[in-house]
Amino acid sequence: MKVAFAPDILAGSLVLWIAFGAAVFNGAGRSGPKGPARRRRAQKDKWQMLFEKYPQPTWVFDQETLHFLAVSQRAVRHYGYSSQEFLSMTIKDISLDDDVPRFLECLEATGEPPDSTGIWTHRKKDGSFIDVEIFLERIDFGGKPAWLEVAYDVTGPYRAGDVLLKRNQTLQTIFDRIPVMITLYDSSGKIQWANQEGSRVLGWSPEELQQIDLLEASCPDAESSQEALKFMLEAPPEWRDFKLRTRYGHTVDTSWTSIRLPDGSCIGLGKDVTQQKRVEDALVTVEATLREMTVSISDCLWSAEVDSQGRSAGRRFSPVERKITRKPPRFFMVSPGKWLGIIHPEDRAQMKQALQKLLERRFLREGEECRIFRTGGASGSAVATALDSEGIRLDGAARDITYRKRAEETVRKLSGRLLRLQDEERRRLARELHEVTAQSLGALIMNLGLVQQAERTLGTRERRALTESLAIAKECSKQVRTFSYLLHPPLLDELGLASALNWFVEGFRSRSGIQVDIELPEDLGRLPQEVETTLFRVVQECFTNILRHSGSSSASVRVASHSNQVTLEVADRGKGIGSDVLKKVRRNPASLGVGISGMQERLRQLGGTLEIDSNSSGTKVRAIVPATKTGQ
Numbered sequence: 001m002k003v004a005f006a007p008d009i010l011a012g013s014l015v016l017w018i019a020f021g022a023a024v025f026n027g028a029g030r031s032g033p034k035g036p037a038r039r040r041r042a043q044k045d046k047w048q049m050l051f052e053k054y055p056q057p058t059w060v061f062d063q064e065t066l067h068f069l070a071v072s073q074r075a076v077r078h079y080g081y082s083s084q085e086f087l088s089m090t091i092k093d094i095s096l097d098d099d100v101p102r103f104l105e106c107l108e109a110t111g112e113p114p115d116s117t118g119i120w121t122h123r124k125k126d127g128s129f130i131d132v133e134i135f136l137e138r139i140d141f142g143g144k145p146a147w148l149e150v151a152y153d154v155t156g157p158y159r160a161g162d163v164l165l166k167r168n169q170t171l172q173t174i175f176d177r178i179p180v181m182i183t184l185y186d187s188s189g190k191i192q193w194a195n196q197e198g199s200r201v202l203g204w205s206p207e208e209l210q211q212i213d214l215l216e217a218s219c220p221d222a223e224s225s226q227e228a229l230k231f232m233l234e235a236p237p238e239w240r241d242f243k244l245r246t247r248y249g250h251t252v253d254t255s256w257t258s259i260r261l262p263d264g265s266c267i268g269l270g271k272d273v274t275q276q277k278r279v280e281d282a283l284v285t286v287e288a289t290l291r292e293m294t295v296s297i298s299d300c301l302w303s304a305e306v307d308s309q310g311r312s313a314g315r316r317f318s319p320v321e322r323k324i325t326r327k328p329p330r331f332f333m334v335s336p337g338k339w340l341g342i343i344h345p346e347d348r349a350q351m352k353q354a355l356q357k358l359l360e361r362r363f364l365r366e367g368e369e370c371r372i373f374r375t376g377g378a379s380g381s382a383v384a385t386a387l388d389s390e391g392i393r394l395d396g397a398a399r400d401i402t403y404r405k406r407a408e409e410t411v412r413k414l415s416g417r418l419l420r421l422q423d424e425e426r427r428r429l430a431r432e433l434h435e436v437t438a439q440s441l442g443a444l445i446m447n448l449g450l451v452q453q454a455e456r457t458l459g460t461r462e463r464r465a466l467t468e469s470l471a472i473a474k475e476c477s478k479q480v481r482t483f484s485y486l487l488h489p490p491l492l493d494e495l496g497l498a499s500a501l502n503w504f505v506e507g508f509r510s511r512s513g514i515q516v517d518i519e520l521p522e523d524l525g526r527l528p529q530e531v532e533t534t535l536f537r538v539v540q541e542c543f544t545n546i547l548r549h550s551g552s553s554s555a556s557v558r559v560a561s562h563s564n565q566v567t568l569e570v571a572d573r574g575k576g577i578g579s580d581v582l583k584k585v586r587r588n589p590a591s592l593g594v595g596i597s598g599m600q601e602r603l604r605q606l607g608g609t610l611e612i613d614s615n616s617s618g619t620k621v622r623a624i625v626p627a628t629k630t631g632q
Contacts, residue, residue, distance in 0.1 A: 056152050059086070063107075063138070063145040066090040070141070078153065080125030091149075094122045096129075107136070107147065119154065131155045181254070181270035189215060189229045192265070201254070201272045203247030218244040220251075228256075232268060235260035241273070253277045300398040344371035369401070415601055423533055426487045433480050433487070441477040448473060482507070489536075497532040497559075498524050501539060505557060512547055519558040527566065531627045534602045535559075535568050538610075538623045541595045542570040550574025550619065568623040577614035599623070 051058060057075035061068050071086040079086075079094065092100050099120055106117050117134045124130060132151040139148045175182055181198035183191055194209045202209070202218060219225035220243065231240055235258040242254050256270040343351055347370035354368045448470040455463045492500040498520050505516045526532075539557060546555050552574030560567045599621075600610045608625030 054150075056150055057132075058148075058150050060139070060141050060146050060148050061091050063147055066092060069144070069146055075151070078124075079122070085125075094124075096121050096123065122151065179271075181268070181272070183209075183214075183268040183270070185232060185266045185268060187233070187264035189232065198270070201246070201252060201270075202244065218246070220245060231256070232258045232266050233260070234258075235266060342372045347371050369405075412605070415605070420530075429487050433483060437480050441473055441480060445470065445473045445477060492532060492536055493529075496524075496526045497535060500532070500536055501557060501559070504536070504539065504543075508543055514546070514552065515554040516543075517554070517556040519556070521559060521561050524559065524561055527627050530606060531566065531625055534606060534608075534625065535566065535623060537602060538568060538599050538621070539570060541599050542621050545595065546570075546572045546574065550576075552618065564626055564628060566625055566627045568625075569620065571618060571620040573618040576616050576619050577612070582612065582614055 051070070052072055052074075054072065055074060057078045058072040059068055059075050060070040067090050068086045071083055073083075076083055076086065081089070091103075095103060103117075103120070117136055119131055119133055121129050122132050131154050133154050135150045135152070137148045139146050141148075175195040176197075178195070179197055181201055182195040183198055184193040186192055191209050191212075191214050194206050196206070199206050199209065202214070204212065204214075204217075215225040215228055219228055224242070228242055237257075239255045239257045242256060244252055244254050246252060252272055253274045253276075254270050255273045256268055259267040259269070261267065351368060351370050448466065452466055452470060455466060458466065489500045489503060501518060501520065505518045508514065509516055527535075543555070546552055550572045552572035555570065555572040558569045558571075560569075596610075596612075603610050603623055603625055606625050606627075608623060611622040611624070613620045613622075
């Protein structure tokens, strides 16, 4: 059973009249004078007419079996069942299964008429459901105890009220959960209602807020209170900030707007903006700090707006640009398209490429280096620029690295000189080992051979020592010659790179057992001495790494000669270099020792490059160096 509506007086009156008529009808068949019989028949006709003409479904059902005994035509039309169908059914057939036990309890508890039993749900023939308010009365129908029932259809009002109740509950939930203070004021400024957020921020409960003068309690002074009251009653279409004091004495920053209602009351909407104010104050402080840093640091900070083709629409520089560009800020603001004009012609292409990367939403983490023209037309400073992009605005920083570039150039020259001295020292040591130490060991072997011819005169122990000494001398001679050739093979100076590589690969095969394939162009010819030495050292370093780290059973060496450059490629089929390690090596070649960084420095001295590709199938090192044949 659902929540009952108030009893319907008309329906209750009908129950009384029908009950009275039923009582007369029940006595119609009893014996008596003809006059009273005619009166009973007349009363029966009136009862039947009232039963049929009443605009609400009405029926009579047996008190014991609950079978329908009589049904009005209104019930037939409203429920969709015929009279015969109704008379073959019970009251249970039109009730919900869950309602039947409670309905039976209601029948047992029903008192004297009229008595509304509340709201119930009935099922029509088409399967739809309706909500009805039921009025019941005990009657004697044809000598049987029965129930007279009137069903008043309240589906529309009841469900509308249910929807309204749910909407009110939804609105109440929103008001209580929304993170906005909502208050209702009367025309004098007294709070009539406040939500949970207002209570949370200000500290007073909703009930306490209705008992106090909030403006007086929360505003710092009377002037602020009057200002807040005026704003609230005028209800301008704007937000205004107010500092309020909570119940516990804390001050909070709030922002309010007001909505005036037709009856003169107002709805106030407020937000706690204390944290927002703190963030704004912090941003102001950070902005001031950044402005001071911009003035004091030695880097030039800039911002530019560009279109989709990279054309500058405006450019702003920090004060440091005078030190780097020696141009006033108005030069770039008035002529924004001239910023590429101060870049050296040889460097403009790379700067345009960098700009294109930014337009593709890629951040240049390593920055770009370029040369610029300073006032007077001379090519002066080198600038490293780190760029970032947001929409079509570019932000960057520039630093004068002229002195750093000069220092790097000096270091590069010193490094090249050191490498040349190193090669000269290798050449000298190799020559000394070959011409002096190896010759001495050869003489020693010859002398030991002469002594060995007279070994018959020696004892067994002495003969064994002589044999071992001769073997050691021969091994030392072999190692000295190998070491001499590895330091600097004479073939490299005498016959060139091709002969030196063939000799080196053959020796590496015999020493390591690793199968090596070598591919050299037939017309390689002689290359400049520095190029041949550098490429030979690259091969040496690569095969040292293959032997120590790769675990490969095979490798290959390939040399390709083009018109103005030579490409050397050394590959293995080992376990490769991990991706993380490879990234680290590319960022800092010295992270794995001096081998890779040494190869890179040798190639850089000649204007060449070193490339390393590696995966689980092996490693490939590629050295590319510009070179022209000597014609020798």
